[in-house]
Amino acid sequence: MSASNSSKSPAQTVPRRRWPNILTRAIWGAFVVGLGVFLLYPILVSTNFLFLFGKSPSLEELENPKVEQASELYTSDGVMIGRYFRENRVPVPYSKMSPMLVKALIATEDVRYYKHSGIDAQALLGTVYAVVQGDKRGGSTITQQLAKNLYKTRRGETRGLLGYIPVVSTVISKTKEWLTAVELEKRYTKEEILRMYLNTVDYGSSSFGIKVAAKTFFSTSPDSLKPEEAAMLIGAVNAPTTYNARFHPEAALRRRNLVLERMGQAGYLSADSVKMLQQRPISLRYQVERHVDGPENYFRGAVSQFVNKWCEKNGYDMYRDGLKIYTTIDSRMQAHAEEALQSRMKALQRSFDNFWRNRGSNPWVDEDGKEIPNFIENQMKRTDQYKLLAARYKGRPDLLDSALHHKRPMKVFTWKGDGDTTLVLSPLDSLAYYKHFLHAGMMTMDPFSGHVKAWVGGINFRFFKYDHVKQGKRQAGSTFKPFVYLTAIDNGYSPCDRIRDQHVTIKYVENGQDMEWKPDNVTREYTGINMTLRTAMARSINSVTAQLTELVGWENVVKYAHKVGIQSTLLPVPSIGLGSAGDVNVYEMVGAYSTFVNTGFRTEPMYITRIEDRNGNVIKQFDPVQKRVIPAETAWLMLYMLRGGMDEPGGTSQGLWDYELWKKNNQIGGKTGTTSNYSDGWYMGVTKDLVTGVWVGGEDRSIHFFRSQQGEGGRMALPIFGTYMEKLYQDRNLDITMGPFPKPTVKISKKYVCYTEEPRPKRAEPVDSIVVDNLLEQINSGAVAVPDSL
Numbered sequence: 001m002s003a004s005n006s007s008k009s010p011a012q013t014v015p016r017r018r019w020p021n022i023l024t025r026a027i028w029g030a031f032v033v034g035l036g037v038f039l040l041y042p043i044l045v046s047t048n049f050l051f052l053f054g055k056s057p058s059l060e061e062l063e064n065p066k067v068e069q070a071s072e073l074y075t076s077d078g079v080m081i082g083r084y085f086r087e088n089r090v091p092v093p094y095s096k097m098s099p100m101l102v103k104a105l106i107a108t109e110d111v112r113y114y115k116h117s118g119i120d121a122q123a124l125l126g127t128v129y130a131v132v133q134g135d136k137r138g139g140s141t142i143t144q145q146l147a148k149n150l151y152k153t154r155r156g157e158t159r160g161l162l163g164y165i166p167v168v169s170t171v172i173s174k175t176k177e178w179l180t181a182v183e184l185e186k187r188y189t190k191e192e193i194l195r196m197y198l199n200t201v202d203y204g205s206s207s208f209g210i211k212v213a214a215k216t217f218f219s220t221s222p223d224s225l226k227p228e229e230a231a232m233l234i235g236a237v238n239a240p241t242t243y244n245a246r247f248h249p250e251a252a253l254r255r256r257n258l259v260l261e262r263m264g265q266a267g268y269l270s271a272d273s274v275k276m277l278q279q280r281p282i283s284l285r286y287q288v289e290r291h292v293d294g295p296e297n298y299f300r301g302a303v304s305q306f307v308n309k310w311c312e313k314n315g316y317d318m319y320r321d322g323l324k325i326y327t328t329i330d331s332r333m334q335a336h337a338e339e340a341l342q343s344r345m346k347a348l349q350r351s352f353d354n355f356w357r358n359r360g361s362n363p364w365v366d367e368d369g370k371e372i373p374n375f376i377e378n379q380m381k382r383t384d385q386y387k388l389l390a391a392r393y394k395g396r397p398d399l400l401d402s403a404l405h406h407k408r409p410m411k412v413f414t415w416k417g418d419g420d421t422t423l424v425l426s427p428l429d430s431l432a433y434y435k436h437f438l439h440a441g442m443m444t445m446d447p448f449s450g451h452v453k454a455w456v457g458g459i460n461f462r463f464f465k466y467d468h469v470k471q472g473k474r475q476a477g478s479t480f481k482p483f484v485y486l487t488a489i490d491n492g493y494s495p496c497d498r499i500r501d502q503h504v505t506i507k508y509v510e511n512g513q514d515m516e517w518k519p520d521n522v523t524r525e526y527t528g529i530n531m532t533l534r535t536a537m538a539r540s541i542n543s544v545t546a547q548l549t550e551l552v553g554w555e556n557v558v559k560y561a562h563k564v565g566i567q568s569t570l571l572p573v574p575s576i577g578l579g580s581a582g583d584v585n586v587y588e589m590v591g592a593y594s595t596f597v598n599t600g601f602r603t604e605p606m607y608i609t610r611i612e613d614r615n616g617n618v619i620k621q622f623d624p625v626q627k628r629v630i631p632a633e634t635a636w637l638m639l640y641m642l643r644g645g646m647d648e649p650g651g652t653s654q655g656l657w658d659y660e661l662w663k664k665n666n667q668i669g670g671k672t673g674t675t676s677n678y679s680d681g682w683y684m685g686v687t688k689d690l691v692t693g694v695w696v697g698g699e700d701r702s703i704h705f706f707r708s709q710q711g712e713g714g715r716m717a718l719p720i721f722g723t724y725m726e727k728l729y730q731d732r733n734l735d736i737t738m739g740p741f742p743k744p745t746v747k748i749s750k751k752y753v754c755y756t757e758e759p760r761p762k763r764a765e766p767v768d769s770i771v772v773d774n775l776l777e778q779i780n781s782g783a784v785a786v787p788d789s790l
Helices: 015-047 059-063 099-109 121-132 142-151 168-187 190-198 210-218 227-235 249-265 271-278 299-314 331-359 375-380 384-392 397-405 427-435 477-489 533-539 542-552 554-564 574-578 586-597 632-647 654-658 718-730 774-781
Strands: 071-074 080-084 324-327 408-413 420-425 438-445 452-456 498-500 506-510 513-517 530-532 601-603 608-612 618-621 626-628 669-674 680-686 691-698
Touching: 071 299, 080 299, 099 142, 099 190, 099 227, 099 249, 142 168, 142 190, 210 227, 227 249, 227 271, 249 271, 299 324, 299 608, 299 618, 331 438, 331 452, 331 691, 331 718, 375 427, 384 397, 384 427, 397 427, 408 427, 420 427, 438 586, 438 718, 477 533, 477 542, 477 554, 477 574, 477 586, 477 632, 477 669, 477 680, 498 533, 498 542, 506 542, 530 533, 533 542, 533 632, 542 554, 542 574, 554 574, 554 586, 586 601, 586 632, 586 680, 586 691, 632 654, 632 669, 654 718, 669 718, 680 718, 691 718
Parallel strands: 071 324
Antiparallel strands: 071 080, 324 608, 408 420, 438 452, 438 691, 498 530, 506 513, 601 626, 608 618, 669 680, 680 691
16 A cells, blocks of 8 residues: 555545435434424423413313303392393203204214214314315314314414414414313213303304304204204304304205204214205294393493492403392382383373473473573584584585484384384484483382392483483482481481571672572462471471571581482582582482481492302302491481471472372381472482482473472472382282381480471472572572582
8 A cells, every 4th residue: 555545634535434324313313303392292382382382271271161151140039130241151051952952063063073082083184185185174073173162272362472373373273172172081071072062152143052042043942952953053053154044044054954964974863854854944033132131221230330340350251251140129129110110200201291282392491481492403412423423524514414304214212102113303303302201210228238129220221321320410409408407406406496487698608709698488488487397397498498507507518418328529508408509319319318217327329249150159248338427316316307298287298198108007208309490300218118219300401391390309209209119018029018117226315296386288288399599590690600510
């Protein structure tokens, strides 16, 4: 061997022998890495490695899957009065489902259902082969579809960083469904999986779950579904909109017949049965459930607002979590309240219409009873409808005017017939039509527990959504006077103390200026009688109330009103005792009057007692909130004062004698109230068991009776209370009985049995209105600055 051959470098000789080894190692390395990734892939997906794959169901979620479920609203006597949901769903047990329903599902969606454990390898291979042949076919099992529906594997927090890449996202989602399906098969029986599936899926028309679907399309229950009905519902599962029998009957029929054919192929139906059933038309008994079942009312709106706030603070969703909400409302008392209010308002509306028809005027009038010009046009400009039209026809007043006067058929509320009728009206006509109606609000409360037993927010919830119990606020008129007498009695006065009924001038300082107020009685007459406080309150004498307000201090009246439960802003002015120094609602007035019945304890009105989760566990208990705010003696004396409306000659509650309320020594206390020009009529009634408040008035303060006793609280609101109490006492299913108020629980140190010495009038004409006195005239003229709430 020569020296030249031995001098070659390693680089020139080694590579030819080592390249095959390196390539082999690289291939094996890639294989090992690929195998590792393949084996680790399920773990990476299930653990959401580096947030790449998105959240997978936890062990707890697998053990206790949460399906969106409607929350239910119950009365205190166990009647369901409402449901709240996004997906209308009411789960039912497997035993309550038609066997044909299950067979239709298996035959259509997963014929090998009982032969696999969540993933059907044979179906997957068939799907791959079909795709190669250009045919789209699903290979998901029923369990995989359940996993997708239960855990929303393709949206929200289940999508990781890779979930936004096309194709990759589909592979990851499918992987999660496979993994979840296997876990579900481990934990649940085949029947349990079928039950969850049928209770979960969307069947169309916002019907989620088989119970709601059966009711929506066929007005039946899941266990009563006929084979062709079950086939139609199962056929809609893959495409609830496309195969909706209500809107696409031909497509639904074809799909139903395909399901029936597959049921025959699977051996669930004979060939003859399939042919026979396929010949039958789809016979719907369609009724879409609204988000609330039962008659519409105002109370549910108040409940939803309260519960929604509680849910937001405590991590629940009222529209998803299947809560059971138990309220204080008694369904029987609620029905009596609605009937009493509607029967009286129907008659009152007829009287109101006749009154203004005879005067040849619309009911929107000024202080002199003259119709307000351009009232409807000005009101229209405040509406959302006008704002939309003004934006659409900006710069084209001619088109805007034409749109406002364009007539079309529309359904409107009426007291005749079934509650609605079709009229041809323009937007301006429609507004004028609705402005003619009187409205009302009414609430009853147990003064001891604070439980609200009846809540009627208006005359018809379908047409008038505004709630006149809690949402609407108006001047209280003479129903505010008891707070003046409360202030006096709790500060040394007694029901037998006397103040002369005479014209007075009250001097005060307003914004640094010396002012005078000369309050008038309703009749503008003064008896000169030195009458007791009980008589003065019973007859609703303005002059006495004004003098007493000055004696005790109007600032103190505000303080006591707030103390017993009035929460609205009140203006400390001389006229506060006449109810014209702030707007209040029925809700707080009932709560405040309840303090008198409850021996001086202020009880916050409550209308929910407890909330349970979908499994019946109590997650929140609401207990009465009480606080002593006035002495028991003062409270009992105020009850005695309120009884004066019935006991004293000329008392403003005398109209109650016309009702069947006076057996078994029954006692009722109360106070009427009427504001300026009869804009608002009130009645506050108290018995040994209940406190009820009623308000009646127009939508606007300028809509009212004019100089007519028909518009007083004793004529508008008191009859609703009287009719209602008759119904309660006559209902033997209710534990509401007649009887006297309880005797005082403490020694009454003040004199209270006394009489105003005067001849009893031949005919007592109770009045309670607040006339346009000097103070209001100053307010209207701008001489006195007051907040807009006045």
